[in-house]
Amino acid sequence: MPEQKIYQRLPDGTLNPAWTQARLGRITASEIHRIMTGDAAxxxxxxxxxxxxxxxxxxxxxxxxxxxxxxxLEPEAGAAYEEETGEKLVIGHLMEGPGFLATPDYLVVSGGLVECKAPIVKTALGERFGHLLREKAKRKRGEDGKLVEAEVGAPPNDYYWQCVAQCIAADEPWCDLYYYVPGLRPVALQGWLRRIWLETDVERKLLDAVAVANEMLDAAYDAVTFSRSGEVVAKVVEQIEAAGSHEAVDRALYSVEGMRLPAAAVKVLDEAARRKTLALPAGLEG
Known part of the structure; x- marks a missing residue:
């Protein structure tokens, strides 16, 4: 039986609790740029x-x-992309990448992905044309001698790495970063796209960074959850050894149910419980 797909939104448009739960404590494509931009971030x-x-x-x-x-605006943006490109889209779902999770907005039926962004007008203008307002903007002259700009600004770092991660998780060669800004309709810029291709060296850079980040996260989690495990286990072993009934042994073990303990600690508890169980009369209540 195929695994059930987890979508970000339920049919009524509300956030899917299963999607939120699956992402807890996991590196995700939408925030993956934060492990690519320095130690502090x-x-x-x-x-x-x-x-x-x-x-x-x-x-x-x-x-x-x-x-x-x-x-x-995502549904409206998806429809605008289909009209502009002639491609057909299906809604994306939660995908497992190597050490991270991703949820593309749309999958292109013929291949590829679409990540929609609907920023406010000021943000959209800054991302596309802001480089023209900086002193060292790269300028070119057209045949008529007038200054022109052949290239738009580079995609923001967070959007770029999100698209790269989604390509990896979905095993697709490219992701179209599609801007949908209804407020720019008066200048015919309500929709434009940037195609981001998955390059081998970039993929390796991201996967290496993800591996390091997960190692750090796992080590920190172990430190948090195991820091007092020795004290906890010693206390429970004392309770088991002092137990006067099978029920009392069960109560002692129940006190650590749901706790994350090292395998060695679990073994110590199991052995203590087994010894005490064998020493107690069968069926003794108390």
Whole structure:
């Protein structure tokens, strides 16, 4: 039986709890740029993931107004992309990459991915034309001698790495970063795309960074969960050895149910319980 796909949104448009739960404590494509932009950004991000693992709740659950507006515009953006390109899209779902999770907005039926962004007008203009406002902007002259700009600004770092990660997870060669900004319709710029190709050296760079980040996160989680395991196990062993009934042994073991313990600690508890069980009369209550 094929594995059931997990979508970000339920049919009624609300956030899917299963999608949120699956992402807890995991590196995700939408935030993966934070492990690619220096130690400080990576440390902050991994601390959030560590907190999610410990609390089993998502850090930063709130969405800003612009983010909510952008999500609400995704269906409209997908339809605009289909009209502009002639391609057919299907809604993306949660995908497992090597050490991270990704949820592309859309899969292109003929191959490829689409990640939609619906920034406010100021942000959109800055990302596409902001480089023209900087002193060292690269300029070219056309045949008429006028200054022209052949290239738009580079895609933001977070969008770029998100698209790269999604290509890896979906095993697709490219992802179209599609900007949809209804407020720019008066200048015919309500929709434009940047195709981001998955390059071998970039893929390796990302996967290496993900591997290092996961090693750090796992080590930190072990330190948190195992830091007092010796004390806990010693206390439970004392309770088991002092137990006067099978029920009391069960109560002692139940006190650590759900705790994450090293395999060696679990073995110590199992052996203590087995010894005590054999020493107690069968069926003794108390």
């Amino acid at each position: 990576r440390a902050t991000y991994l601390l959030e993931k560590l907190t999610e693992r410990v609390e089993r709740d998502m850090v930063g659950k709130g969405l800003s107004g612009p983010m909510e507006d952008g999500i609400a």
